[in-house]
Amino acid sequence: xxxxxxxxxxxxxxxxxMFNNSPQSLWFQRFMLDGIVKTLGSTPKKAKIIKTRIxxxxxxxxxxxxxxxxxxxxxxxxxxxxxxxxxTHRPLASALCRITSARGVIIDYRLAPEHPFPAALEDALLAxxxxxxxxxxPEKIVIAGDSAGGGLTLALLLALKQKGLxxxxxxxxxxxxxxxxxCNKSGHFxxxxxxxxxxxxxxxxxxxxxxxxxxxxPLISPAYGDYAGLPPILVQAAKGELLRCDARETVxxxxxxxxxxxxxxxxxxxxxxQGLAGRSGLGRSLLIRGGxxxxxxxx
Numbered sequence: 001x002x003x004x005x006x007x008x009x010x011x012x013x014x015x016x017x018m019f020n021n022s023p024q025s026l027w028f029q030r031f032m033l034d035g036i037v038k039t040l041g042s043t044p045k046k047a048k049i050i051k052t053r054i055x056x057x058x059x060x061x062x063x064x065x066x067x068x069x070x071x072x073x074x075x076x077x078x079x080x081x082x083x084x085x086x087x088t089h090r091p092l093a094s095a096l097c098r099i100t101s102a103r104g105v106i107i108d109y110r111l112a113p114e115h116p117f118p119a120a121l122e123d124a125l126l127a128x129x130x131x132x133x134x135x136x137x138p139e140k141i142v143i144a145g146d147s148a149g150g151g152l153t154l155a156l157l158l159a160l161k162q163k164g165l166x167x168x169x170x171x172x173x174x175x176x177x178x179x180x181x182x183c184n185k186s187g188h189f190x191x192x193x194x195x196x197x198x199x200x201x202x203x204x205x206x207x208x209x210x211x212x213x214x215x216x217x218p219l220i221s222p223a224y225g226d227y228a229g230l231p232p233i234l235v236q237a238a239k240g241e242l243l244r245c246d247a248r249e250t251v252x253x254x255x256x257x258x259x260x261x262x263x264x265x266x267x268x269x270x271x272x273x274q275g276l277a278g279r280s281g282l283g284r285s286l287l288i289r290g291g292x293x294x295x296x297x298x299x
Contacts, residue, residue: 179246
């Protein structure tokens, strides 16, 4: 569907910067994301952060609301597999831990293009394995992620199934990026050129992450996965964002394989509105529903 125009306006400087697919801009995009998050979100005061390493991977343990049953939330951050970090997503992960009443684990998985597929998935597998090895039962583990982290969450579930490892109790995905093969997304945007700029950036990011691997590999594009036997999944996406297509496609596939998969499409154009829970009533309600979904799986 073509992008809608409002008098021929071009994307503003922020959109041009964040969706610039020139390689020399990546360092600036990482810097910009870190700065934007610091102005939009803050870590809840009750959160206690413990810096650590898990199998050599930089990580943080989030405590402050953990129940004595050992319930643990593994959080995988977004950022198109090219950017994002513990620091950019600590506020969102901490808020979700508070709602879920769980101990949190968030990792700095390796990023492309320095470390393309399967580096991020390998790090997620190591982190999940370390949680199991610490004595936490799989039925007391849940996984959540946003954008690329949402796709990585589903890829992790598929990888665990392939390896015959114990599966967690459930997963919560916010605007997950699940189809890196088909990157010409359909979207509604009010500014001329924004849709096509985002389309180009999605192709650029998928090329850097896949690095020549088959983009239809379900561990790269979970939209092509076999979901049979996986735990319950909740997916949320905005009505006016590119990745709503991925969300719908993936949930339909999971349901076809008999999985208890729920889809919530919210009326907004904001990607991962849950990250603005401190400033948006809708974002807050979405995050609360996601946290309660995970808590119900743990209970």
